[in-house]
């Protein structure tokens with residue numbers, strides 16, 4: 069289907085930020101996409117309008133019960149001045165799954181991708197052109213419905229905003245570094261049967277207490293353990309976790325409490341193509357710590373749209389430091405980063421067919 073969305077252009081375009089000082093999530097572009105949902109009518113009236121505040125009743129259901137879902141994607145500038153998206157169909161599928169879990173009406177995958185392309189096209193001159201930067205795309209769904217009753221809303225907004233960004237972990241856009249990661253034993257991120265596999269605000273707000281504690285301990289992020297037994301490793305902060313022990317790369321299987329990351333899937337596919345042994349299974353924290361202690365834990369890294377590949381240089385558990393590869397960024401982490409970011413920015417030929425969408 070060929071979707072067309074009317075565009076109302078801003079009459080007061082903003083000055084663009086210095087692309088060497090972007091940070092993450094500090095600046096927003098001139099326009100946003102918005103589409104309504106009404107029960108009986110479905111999703112309708114997708115349009116591009118000037119970026120600006122939303123008018124929400126204080127009793128809007130999203131504000132109270134967090135009925136919302138979101139996605140994270142990026143657009144990249146190629147050396148030829150074109151704009152690339154990376155596997156947008158995967159985000160479209162994941163949003164549908166998140167919506168199902170949150171009782172939010174699903175959005176057709178074609179419609180989702182068309183909306184993303186339309187808003188990125190409207191603000192394509194905002195895609196930054198400095199090494200390590202990109203235009204972060206944040207599609208999200210909230211409900212403006214006025215209700216204090218706890219039940220699924222009948223009205224929603226699907227909105228897409230754009231933000232020119234540098235690396236999620238400061239400095240990684242210039243040179244990757246090994247992060248210090250705090251192994252969290254008390255708080256949990258998600259339990260099987262809950263919303264861990266969905267992308268929704270509640271999964272992130274509940275983690276803030278642990279990441280704040282981690283930062284107080286001199287670490288950048290948290291390694292989450294499973295909710296039931298607190299002995300299996302699950303995710304790192306807002307990203308998936310990988311461990312190379314001996315000659316095998318391990319990542320947690322998608323148990324229901326793990327987010328099915330697009331970068332996670334891309335990493336697994338690339339590693340298999342390159343001939344590495346990859347195992348998706350539940351991984352005991354003790355396996356990881358024993359391997360760190362005896363030197364067989366060669367590398368560890370986190371994967372995510374925002375953080376791309378973020379190497380882990382050290383795990384901190386019960387007061388003991390477990391350095392990984394002496395805190396030095398491993399060759400495989402670097403190769404994964406260079407390949408993914410290279411493909412995304414069109415600097416290298418895509419290794420996988422259909423992953424890069426040029427517009």
Ligand code: COI
Nearest residue numbers: 140141306372373374375
């Ligand atoms: C992403 O990697 O896109 C995420 O959604 C993480 C985010 C919460 C910054």
